Amino acid sequence: MNRRMCGRGMLAALAVLVALVVPGVASAQAPEVVIGVLYPMTGPVGQTGIDARNAINVALDIINNRHDLRLPLAAEAGLPRLGGAKVRVVVVDHQGKPDIGQAEAERLITQEKVHALFGAYFSSVTNTASQVAERMGVPFLNADSSSPALTERGFQWFFRTSPHDRHFSVVMFDFLKALEQRKKVKFKTVAILNENTAFGSDSAKVQEEFAKKYGYEVVARLPFKSGSPTLDAEIGRLKAASPDVLLPSIYTSDAILFTRAAKNLDYNPKLILAQDAGYTDPKFVAEMGREAEGAVTRAPFAMDLATRKPLIPVVNDMFRRQSGGRDLSDVPARVFTGFLVLADAINRAGSTAPAAIQKALRETNMPAEQLIMPWTGVRFDETGQNTGVRAILMQLRGGTYYTVYPFELAAQEVLYPIPKWSERK
Numbered sequence: 001m002n003r004r005m006c007g008r009g010m011l012a013a014l015a016v017l018v019a020l021v022v023p024g025v026a027s028a029q030a031p032e033v034v035i036g037v038l039y040p041m042t043g044p045v046g047q048t049g050i051d052a053r054n055a056i057n058v059a060l061d062i063i064n065n066r067h068d069l070r071l072p073l074a075a076e077a078g079l080p081r082l083g084g085a086k087v088r089v090v091v092v093d094h095q096g097k098p099d100i101g102q103a104e105a106e107r108l109i110t111q112e113k114v115h116a117l118f119g120a121y122f123s124s125v126t127n128t129a130s131q132v133a134e135r136m137g138v139p140f141l142n143a144d145s146s147s148p149a150l151t152e153r154g155f156q157w158f159f160r161t162s163p164h165d166r167h168f169s170v171v172m173f174d175f176l177k178a179l180e181q182r183k184k185v186k187f188k189t190v191a192i193l194n195e196n197t198a199f200g201s202d203s204a205k206v207q208e209e210f211a212k213k214y215g216y217e218v219v220a221r222l223p224f225k226s227g228s229p230t231l232d233a234e235i236g237r238l239k240a241a242s243p244d245v246l247l248p249s250i251y252t253s254d255a256i257l258f259t260r261a262a263k264n265l266d267y268n269p270k271l272i273l274a275q276d277a278g279y280t281d282p283k284f285v286a287e288m289g290r291e292a293e294g295a296v297t298r299a300p301f302a303m304d305l306a307t308r309k310p311l312i313p314v315v316n317d318m319f320r321r322q323s324g325g326r327d328l329s330d331v332p333a334r335v336f337t338g339f340l341v342l343a344d345a346i347n348r349a350g351s352t353a354p355a356a357i358q359k360a361l362r363e364t365n366m367p368a369e370q371l372i373m374p375w376t377g378v379r380f381d382e383t384g385q386n387t388g389v390r391a392i393l394m395q396l397r398g399g400t401y402y403t404v405y406p407f408e409l410a411a412q413e414v415l416y417p418i419p420k421w422s423e424r425k
Helices: 002-021 025-029 046-064 098-110 123-136 165-183 198-213 232-241 252-264 282-292 303-307 311-323 330-349 354-362
Strands: 032-039 086-093 116-119 140-142 158-160 189-195 217-224 245-249 296-299 392-397 400-405
Touching: 032 046, 032 098, 032 330, 046 086, 046 282, 046 311, 046 330, 086 098, 098 116, 098 123, 116 123, 116 330, 123 140, 123 158, 123 198, 140 330, 165 198, 165 296, 165 392, 165 400, 189 198, 189 232, 198 217, 198 245, 217 232, 232 252, 252 282, 296 400, 303 311, 303 400, 311 330, 330 354
Parallel strands: 032 086, 032 116, 116 140, 140 158, 189 217, 189 245
Antiparallel strands: 296 392, 392 400
């Protein structure tokens, strides 16, 4: 009896070992793959989370059903190397609060038994949630947080598909130098306006570093608490400093507040060069419209790249059906891409074992033609950062964003200087 039990134990252990090592063997044990998704679904940035969820729904449709598209996992229903297993998500609302993100990440792993985590837009929440994943040995893929520090922690389970603020800042300051030549002007001074969470603080630090590197004087650095009821004092200081370029790193509600206050106080920056976030949120564009005319923002995605990326209009049509008529924008485009990268890695792993997924993520090499992003591909370095990223700059013209830089990708010429409030119709 003891020998028989010992033999069964050895066979069971061997089966587990084979499932971890041999692709495809785990399929019988994984009728579905469960991914925990963390986003702000309510509050001032709730629409961003809703857009992210809709983008994930599009990705799930492509993964779980057959589609004639040149996208990863589109050709078959489910994950073929896991026996056609379907992908299911468990979505939680972290409300933009790091402590809630941390608690929800732990619950998703211990109670929902997710095989990987995905999210979380706010860099501060991504920071705390990914610490949980690192401690518990669970893969965490981030598609939309831009704090450089996230991939500078020596983590082994964290991967980011999107550019971070250093990538973006290089493009932004290269743009300033190129615009000087193009418009025959000379920028001498910049001012930095940032909300004080991880995103804004890290962005401000990087921009101050790059300003000095590129020879610009920082005449004001103005941190403020995100969600502040007024920015009148900050605008007063900006008017007094009169920088050639304003560099805001702020979320949606703050971007709306700033624009309205700038108009009321007649603050007329000649050039606004924003670090994404609030400035690319469709809610900001819808509410501000022509009042934000001329604002330039960095981004990893633009709809007008569709002429060079034929997948964009196809995916956008699917997104519009999911979102009630909204077009793809920066965040959902990044989320869609990142989610497909994660699902593709799980499929290539042929297993839901965390180490197998981690290994597959490290071996990712997704080509540019399978992306809706203007990147050279997706390949992760030793820090977990995608090395194939490429940033672009867009400018708001007539209520629509158009690519303006790099100049060879531009859909419109740069509007400079931004018209004063008194000159706008």
